[in-house]
Amino acid sequence: MIKNKASVLTAMAIFLICMVLYFPFPENKLSEARTSFMSFPITDNDGFVTLGIVGSVLYVSAIVFLVRGLKKYRIRLVILSMFAYALAPTAAIWLYQLTLASGVYALSYDDRSECTFESEGDGHIYATCDLEWKNHSRDDVSFTLEFLDSPYDKQFPPEEFLKGSYPVTVEAKGSQTVQIEDEIERPDLKGEFNGAASGFLRIKVTDGDSERRF
Structure with a gap:
């Protein structure tokens, strides 16, 4: 052979x-x-x-x-x-x-996660993100989450609206949908923006010196 x-x-x-x-x-x-x-x-x-x-x-x-x-x-x-x-x-x-993995290294992230943005055209935007995670370790994992620039959605990129750091905890040994909610004031979009949705989110998670990008 x-x-x-x-x-x-x-x-x-x-x-x-x-x-x-x-x-x-x-x-x-x-x-x-x-x-x-x-x-x-x-x-x-x-x-x-x-x-x-x-x-x-x-x-x-x-x-x-x-x-x-x-x-x-x-x-x-x-x-x-x-x-x-x-x-x-x-x-x-x-x-x-x-x-062997622990902390953020024990996490898996599902790319099917999505953010939706709703507005009545008054410059006030209500954002909801449903993020799908799986924690493979036996301990809860807590971290801060930030949205990164996305090459996929140029019209309404989520990082343009969600610029903060959001605390997240994913429970041990299981899959979990983590929901992030935020209210954003964007008077520059008054009368122009009524709503949008974004998928293929790119995010960064940080726990002390540990950092991962998804």
Whole structure:
């Protein structure tokens, strides 16, 4: 099955390097990508991502080395390797969070979270955000939350309205919807703004010296 052991080992080493380059923990850098290939951001708001392009080239070279090193079942084993590469980070993060992680490092965030903004056109805006969290640890996790610039919603970005720091606690061992409410005075939008909704929220959580971005 293996024709050239050195080629197969080289492929495995390059796969490992690729995984380390953009390992999606504690932050997932793909959240800022506009285009991506496998686990590599190719472009973001600032243009092309050099390291992401290098990682993509390395990934393709790993596939080439793997094909050269195999004697039989090349297509099957390449596809299996690609699936393993895609699933390994998720499995490693899940295992870490389930066993060793604590504080904000034990949290998972669901991108389906959403903020809604309502107004009667008088410059007074009522904001409600429903944020979906999962705490993998056995202890409650408390932190402060801030909204970051979002590349997705340019018309009514949530960070434009929600500029404060909000205290949040997620209970131990379970999923929880955390609701953040705020009232914002925006007289500059009087008569222009009646309401909006934003998804794909980007947020920063902080607990002492620990910080994560989702």
